Amino acid sequence: MSLAVVLLQYRVWFSEHGDREVSRLAAEVDAQAAANLEQRERNRQLAAEVNDLKLGLTALEERARSELGMVGNSETFYQVVTAETEVPAAAASPVTASEVTSSRVSALSR
Numbered sequence: 001m002s003l004a005v006v007l008l009q010y011r012v013w014f015s016e017h018g019d020r021e022v023s024r025l026a027a028e029v030d031a032q033a034a035a036n037l038e039q040r041e042r043n044r045q046l047a048a049e050v051n052d053l054k055l056g057l058t059a060l061e062e063r064a065r066s067e068l069g070m071v072g073n074s075e076t077f078y079q080v081v082t083a084e085t086e087v088p089a090a091a092a093s094p095v096t097a098s099e100v101t102s103s104r105v106s107a108l109s110r
Contacts, residue, residue, distance in 0.1 A: 011018060052059035064070040071077045 014020075049059070053063075061070070
């Protein structure tokens, strides 16, 4: 009888399907749950951004201004140059909102 108890205890503590494996798998499950939570939050943020880009022109205009340097028709762009500012090699041509083509707008939604 005591031999059976010893063999069963050995299987619980030292076999590959014993307590150590269960503990390792529980830690893996906890790590995956934390990763899933982070990804769920990231997906929520991306879904909100996609929704803004599909429905609202404000988000689209904001991205065009920051990424493409868009300036509206009734706006004037001023660049302040200080002594520490490097001078560009060639002057860039001005871009207005009416010159932004649909290809540039569709590039933002990608």
